[in-house]
Amino acid sequence: MLLANSKCHDWEPSEKELIQKTITEHRALQRAKWRLIKADNRVDFSYPYTIGDCVVLPEHLLAAAGSSDARISLAKTLLHEHVHILQRHHPGLFDNLYKTWGFRRATKIDMPADYEERTVTNPDGLDAWIFSCPDGTFTMGLFLEGSKPVKKAFRVSGPDEKGAYVALGDPTDLRKISQWLFGVESCYHPHEVHAYLVSDNVFDREKELS
Numbered sequence: 001m002l003l004a005n006s007k008c009h010d011w012e013p014s015e016k017e018l019i020q021k022t023i024t025e026h027r028a029l030q031r032a033k034w035r036l037i038k039a040d041n042r043v044d045f046s047y048p049y050t051i052g053d054c055v056v057l058p059e060h061l062l063a064a065a066g067s068s069d070a071r072i073s074l075a076k077t078l079l080h081e082h083v084h085i086l087q088r089h090h091p092g093l094f095d096n097l098y099k100t101w102g103f104r105r106a107t108k109i110d111m112p113a114d115y116e117e118r119t120v121t122n123p124d125g126l127d128a129w130i131f132s133c134p135d136g137t138f139t140m141g142l143f144l145e146g147s148k149p150v151k152k153a154f155r156v157s158g159p160d161e162k163g164a165y166v167a168l169g170d171p172t173d174l175r176k177i178s179q180w181l182f183g184v185e186s187c188y189h190p191h192e193v194h195a196y197l198v199s200d201n202v203f204d205r206e207k208e209l210s
């Protein structure tokens with residue numbers, strides 16, 4: 001199993017200014033307390049994520065944020081990660097919501113051996129869930145292909161008497177499943193679906209109102 005590992009950089013004054021400007025521009029960000037870590041692009045697949053109450057931002061997100069469109073994308077990322085921090089502070093709070101979407105907790109999911117060792121751990125969603133939709137029952141995740149994490153879904157059998165499932169056969173592209181999860185492509189964990197629904201909606205509505 002691969003675990004996230006960061007290499008951090010100091011903030012440039014211009015980057016601090018950019019973050020401040022982004023937060024000031026968007027009401028949805030203004031009242032949160034922000035603890036941000038700037039990470040090297042070469043680690044953690046350049047993904048943003050959270051550690052405790054800190055948001056880890058890969059530096060490419062800052063470099064790109066010169067235009068107002070790019071700042072909206074940075075703002076979406078900040079809010080998305082802030083939702084993950086709230087999820088971490090209130091474990092289980094959203095379980096009933098996730099169940100209405102078709103998710104169920106699993107005590108354990110046995111993956112095919114060659115995928116087990118290629119599983120990429122996402123610190124924003126560590127517990128095991130399975131998902132049922134009209135296409136079947138699946139486990140989803142991120143798996144390393146070459147040097148890239150790829151989102152995939154596997155059909156599962158189970159549960160056994162202990163609540164464990166076994167992932168079966170060849171994986172399918174997770175995007176086929178996302179139609180049952182409001183079109184969120186990164187639907188490999190209910191926390192991800194939740195965080196995308198909040199951040200996308202807030203900024204789409206903000207745009208409509210402006």
Ligand SMILES: [Zn+2]
Pocket residue numbers: 080084124191192195
């Ligand atoms: Zn996320």
